[in-house]
Amino acid sequence: MPSSVMPTTIPGSGPQAPAAVSAVGLRKSYGDKTVLDGIDLRIPAGSVFALLGPNGAGKTTTVKILSTLVPADGGQAQVAGHDLAAAAQDVRGAIGVTGQFSAVDGLITGEENMLLMADLHLIPRGEGRRIAAELLERFGLTEAAKKPASTYSGGMKRRLDIAMTLVGDPRIIFLDEPTTGLDPRSRHTMWQIIRELVTSGVTVFLTTQYLEEADELADRIAVLHDGRIAAEGTAEELKRLVPGGHVRLRFTDPEVYRAAATALPGSTADDEALALHIPSDGSQRALRTVLDHLDDAGVEADELTVHTPDLDDVFFALTDGAGVPGQTAQSAQSDATKETVR
């Protein structure tokens, strides 16, 4: 690795973990379309941050602004301790960006792509070869290194893209939808790579449309909706925002169903399905209370399911579900959840 790298500790940091990225009031419009309407962010160094939002929410725009590719219309940001507007060159020296605008050249081999990056970073030839070999090995590309990158699978291209980014030894990496379009195996490989990056001290700024991905990887998640951060926190904190948890009891005998409804006054009844929904945090204690009530009434349910809130519930509660394009199936699932909240 080259020695001229950014320090991990960002100057001027307080007792809190130093911020790798901080932004206040970022705004961006294209024509009369407001894409970002005042975005605030604070991402501690050495963590994974996920910016979550559906297609067109403004995730790529945020990445492009923070990586100096497009200017913001308003607001301020520091990346790796450098002011975005005043010290764009220093920001560029500290970051790596991979994603939808891949830097991989398909006409040359994986190894040549790596060596080109080493040249761009003005790394001496010998050292460049050593770094390239090391990174190709780390990302499982040694065998394919001498083949044109155009012959690589989608997953291999993404891995090569990240390997190329790491040639410059960035302290902060922006990964714009790193797993969109990948098959499940490649997606898991990518998740593993991201976890390893963080172990080595890199800060990862990730954008994703996948709730599961944010849940798996991110220390903190921000939900982007209508140009603003609708909520921000750990996956657990976000899940606590929505009261989506419930116990569902289903019956086959209408008499038993009615007796259970009387025994559980807080429940919501679904007469057609002969089902009862009882708001619940899904804990053992809450479950026991429900079962005790049923026992006392001398009735037994034919089916019992526990639903604890997940990021889907959070996402759809925050974005009203209906307004989110391309999410109909999950939207319906969320509506089922909300039913119990009322």
Ligand code: ADP
């Ligand atoms: P995401 O990455 O969340 O899918 P984007 O940041 O790519 O969203 O886009 C957000 C919105 O901004 C979209 O409506 C998109 O059409 C619009 N947009 C992005 N880039 C441009 C551009 N260069 N010119 C005009 N509109 C743009």
